Amino acid sequence: MRASRSVLAVAFVAGALITTVALPTATAEPSAERRVSHGASTDKEQHGRTPSRLPGQQRAEQQRPSSPAETTRLLAAESEDAPPGSTWAGTASIASANTTFTEADGDLWPSCWAKNDSIYAAWGDGAGFDLDSGFVDVGVARIDGDDPAALTGSNLATADEIVKRWAPSGTTRKPTGMVCVGDTLYLAVQDLAGNFNKAEQATIVKSTDGGKTWTYDHDKPMFDDHQFTTVWFADFGRGGAWDPTKYVYAYGIDGNWRNSTTDEVPDPQDLYLARVPKTKIQQRSAWQFFAGFRRDQVTPTWEKSIKDRVPVLHDGRRDIPRSFIDADWQNSSIISQGGVTYDKPLNRYLYTSWSEWEHHFYESPTPWGPWKRLLDHNYTVYDTAPQQYAGYAATVPSKFLSDDGLTVMVQSNRCCSLPNAHVAYNFSMRPLALDLHAGGIANPSPDGSNLATDPSTVAVSDSSRQGSLAELNDGDVSGSVDDFDGEAKSASWWGYTWPQDHVINQVTLTTGTPADDGGWFITRPTAEYRRDGEWHTIPIPQQTITPAFEPGKDFGDHATYTITFDPVTADGIRIVAAPGGDHTYSSMSELEPTWTPGPEPVEGP
Template sequence: MKKSSSRGTLAGGLIAGLVIVTGLTGAGSLSARATGTPPPESTFFSTANAQESSTIQSSSDGDLWASCWADDGNLYAANGDGKGFSTSGPSSDIAVSRIAGTPGSLTGSTLATGNAISQTWTAGSYNRKPTGMVCVNGTIYLAVQDLSTSFNDAPAATVVKSTDHGVTWTWDHSAPMFNNHVFTTMFFADFGQNSANASDGYVYVYGLDNNWRTSFDGSVPNPTDLFLARVPSTSVQTRSTWQFYTGTSGGTPTWSTNIALKQPVLHDDRTIYPSLINAGTHNLTVLGQGGVLYDKPLNRYIYSSWTEYTYEFYESPSPTGPWSHFLTKDFGGYPWTQSKNGGYATTIPSKFLSSDGLSMYVQSNVCSCGGAGTSVYNYALRSLNLTVAPTAAATNSTGSTNVAQTPGTVPIERVAHFANNSYYNDGNLTNSEDDWNNEHKSGDSSWWGYTWPRQYTINKVVYTTGAMYPDGGWFSSNVRVQVRHGNTWTDVASPSTVPAYPYSSAAGTNASYTFTFTPVSGDGVRVIGVPGGSSTFTSVGEVSAYYSTGGFTVQGAIATKYNSSGGAAGPEGGITSNETTTADGIGRFNTFQNGAIYWTPNTGAQMVYGLIYSKWASLGYEQGVLGYPTTDETSDPLGRRSTFQNGYIIFNSSNGVATAYRSNGTVI
């Protein structure tokens, strides 16, 4: 479905500028780019494709859903604030359910709720929240924290256990295992069914201090460090046997029972969305309550984290690291819809991991109590598909193949406002997607492109714009092509763009710009630049990529016109295509760095270039309302002018705008 002509409207009548978040302030004046020091980018994965929404939902009620795959083959999960799978029963701040089946056919039953599972340790407005679950030796352990009803601090936590598959639970009622906001958001490493893939006799537990995510009111410091503990599987509830990661010695991890000596296995102090267009949550840190999956087929650990608007994924070859970041999935500012939504408390259940380790499901939730405009308040899944970075060199040969349409291609972008990233390579140049996300973006913060599970050599990219709007849709500066190799994005060499990109709304709706450059190999390509307009976003209709044959030539009347105008040193610049027949079969044309020369038997060969060419292109070239050019560009009292079969275009040199007119003088 195409986007509405009004950029601010989503299907179903939701207004894109509307945010309903009680008690939150508006945007500040900080830069829109993430600040802080990120971990290195992963070189292990090549493509990572997370669905735009939770497409698999269940007849359940609640959020969080920390889970484990038990020895009896079932999945056990603990939810917060809901009824679990007993949707007709009373709601509780915590419940445990048994879940059977596979994605698409999940069923469940609630086993225990409330005080039967744990207790609250902190006086005042605090509830119990599940944060992690593991099954080992047939026993299920559940980490439960005290979380303020404002969701902004977590002062205490403990571990409860069940030896009868979730029906009854026991714990030390005298004191929590952790307090003073230290290590109070715990989630266990998931080593598969009944922890069968664990390599030693320990249970590994990751933890955050202070809170489960950014503290929106500043009650406590935001989590920027992920810590790790290990405990013998026979004494998980014995606090004195817990050992905390303290660093390395000679490359070997070191551990201590003294929690004060703990050191992070992952530090990421980035903050994102510092400045919003409309009021909403901002200045978000990227580490939060999630899960760590051991992906045995790949021998990789995957940490799934989140922010208010994004998923954040990390990978490591060991529990202690080194951890690398491999994907930010940005869902944009509110409102969301059922077809585009992120979520919180992201986990990846090992039960649903494919045999090759490349396909899995992410569980997360969206609460109707927030400002998202939609709700995913049940046990809900979406797919995450990965490919490992290629080691083989590119082998594609020159030709007309659009490698953006090859199998395994994954579209990439800053954010897909309407979740239509299939538009980029579907061959339909009249579609439109954009990356509006309610953020004041700055710098090179807008891009459209692809990653591949293999390397390709390319030397040409054709970028077709989407719709133009009063508040954005175009690049404001520095638009260019980058190719990725070894997960490093690099500007292409010797670039040229035809026609020249105008850096304004004059870029036009569904207008194509061809970037040519020195051939280069990589496993990703993108068109990137600074977004324009008051709402700082760009749009896209299509992105194509080729390894095309060089050595273009001109001939006949087009060659005569080109050479008489100065050739490559003239207004058209260098040749960028061979002579081509127009769609109606009447004319012929060549494209050049700055425009084109069109020929028909009736009009002869005529040059069109610069912003006049861009304007004509935005109207459909010779198939549009103006038809073929009938004169070269000439002087005009306002600047420059080109005449066409059904009108003319004037470039106003005083304001830099090209305007199209019908033959009767009315503006098109």
């Protein structure tokens, strides 16, 4: 018998408190399989801050910059093998934890919104909505309700009732994608290795009776040899009504559903796209793969052979290359099993991806691109705390888009905070808020006012141990936030973004409270500005800082400095410096950008 408990959930978006409510969740002893699947460790292992030299300490020392120029160079290098930043969205921010939960047990939950107004979703490794039933590796449920905070669900089918395992032993079934064509359901299920580090086969099953029974070709899987074996479908709203074409669009990655911690297969860094007529989804010969563009570089081309495909998105970045904890997840790739949703009010496609400690979001005007970086959010390697954690297999159920499309609900899960299942080990969501880029200048004259008080301001940093950046622009220089996140990083940065350009020529910063293991800068802070989706370095010789900067812990306790430079027109500003201490992090109390009277603004990067 599994009891129910209430958990206090607190979430923040752009430094603002979203909700504080008591939420019911299922409590269960996690299986050994579940513990292995995500490399979970005990709270002591996750949260202990050992004062002695930790794994990664020597690497951290080797990466420490000795000058502002080296700091900015190392920071820029982190995005060299990445798609460009978005110019469509001005700001994007996500809650630091899930805010809505269900009385269910399981993870993954790819879903679709059927014509009958129900959501159908598939879970992995759990009991689904029947908490008294046994553990299964895959199941399908129906979820009803219009309020994300008051959803109910019921199980429909599990395990062999859905699909068989293709390998005779050593694998587990995992749902990866779901699409509703009217009220007909299609579910992609992969055969995943028992250590969760390679996916060799996948197939698609079909239900015409609301998920109770499923049919498929029992003779062979639709995809094998680790190619396109993590499959999900573009979500076009209720019953697929937002897509007027005759096709279903399917996305896939090779090798594994996420980074392969044992390197048995190459880590996924490319996202592929296929299309298939809605009436032939289970006919492998009817599938066509995106193969590039015609000469106009706009019109997509399609080929039947999977060998002729090309990726619609490549991202070669790595998540937290160096960490102070012993973890298989450091240096992970960031293209993973997720979802693509058509945000109809905004006429935009959103791809939601993740790595162990971060969410990664992309946007595109078409299913085939160009895809651009929208948001990367780092929840720190100590992210099992209820107030801040990442989530895997992220999707955006189209049913819960706001009327204007600017708020979407991200479904993702977390496993496991031993000895009990994580609060987010169920169908659970958190809000992602968008604000589109607007034209014009928000501050047309140099009046010296604090630009961070603009209501549209979104505070940004590499991470926040506190789960909120509200301290940065609350007008109180006695507070402190820090970016202690377990990464042996070369640069810390703190700043703001806006949905509209601002003219800026000065940033006043007040450092936070240092600790014995970090919380200060070892190089002089310098300013960078964002334009056209990318961060640009203001030539360091053109920047002055007063008073003269003193590096180190002894000079980093609520010290105030003003950085001045020629005016720039930008929709973001940040200060960058190398963090200090054994755990290489910095702290900040307040950040105040202004435009004071002076020379005309600089228009070029």
